[in-house]
Amino acid sequence: MRHQVPLRQTPAYALRCYPLGEADLIIVFYTYNFGCVRSVARGARRVRSRFGSAFQPFTQSELVFFEKEGQDLTRVASCEVARSFYESLLTPESAALAAYFAELMTEFTVERDPNPALFRLISAVFEAVEGGIPLPVAARYFEIWMLQLSGFLPLLTSCANCGTQLEAARWAVGHPPEFVCRECHRQFAGSRLLSPAGTALLKEILKKKPQEVAEGAGHDAQAVHRLATVNRLLIRGHIGKELRTVRYLDRLRRGTRKLRFHAASPTSDHPPSGRSIAH
Ligand SMILES: [Zn+2]
Known part of the structure; x- marks a missing residue:
């Protein structure tokens, strides 16, 4: 038989x-x-x-x-x-974002280890993209929750190096992915500032739905950019390499900036006020 x-x-x-x-x-x-x-x-x-x-x-x-x-x-x-x-993934930017999310998913998950919250995250973010939220906000939302649900979002409240309480700003370090204070960050080459606005955006992502973030702290393009830099460092620190699709994401960022800052800065890759937030 x-x-x-x-x-x-x-x-x-x-x-x-x-x-x-x-x-x-x-x-x-x-x-x-x-x-x-x-x-x-x-x-x-x-x-x-x-x-x-x-x-x-x-x-x-x-x-x-x-x-x-x-x-x-x-x-x-x-x-x-x-x-x-x-229908909502027909533009090169949204297709690049989907490829990036797919690579994040495959790098952060192992086979046969179900996490229903991750499944719901995919649904929530793509529903929001379908609803028209800015793609960079969708990207930050997905990254933060990917880190959080996988247990790799560093502690936000205290410095990983000296234990002091973190105030409005913190610095991200990559190896291992942690947040440290203003005093300690000088000991870590390549640390990245998460500004008060970037921190506020991160906290809002942890509390609200994608659409609400887009209508709130997600309006601040500099905060979104700052969080992008920090997330990239944390993700690279966790998986030990740069994601292959990150270059697509760079294209996504540049494309968005060109649209947004075209009138003020037609040839620049950086927003006009980018200098003030550079680390
Ligand atoms: Zn410290």
């Missing part, structure tokens, strides 16, 4: 795809019930694939998969689209 293979079903987001052989795909999913899952979809690269658009980045689907004995990769049995953010 043939051995019955148990099917597993879960809501899932497709993060990335890789070609396999002539017609197949390996898809990296972030699933609600199982965390990160890598799965092979047979025939997914054929023109008339039965999977349709289910593997587009950050398409939410109802995934059914099964294990193949002796293999690390699971196999997709079916994948029905539940919700697509495709």
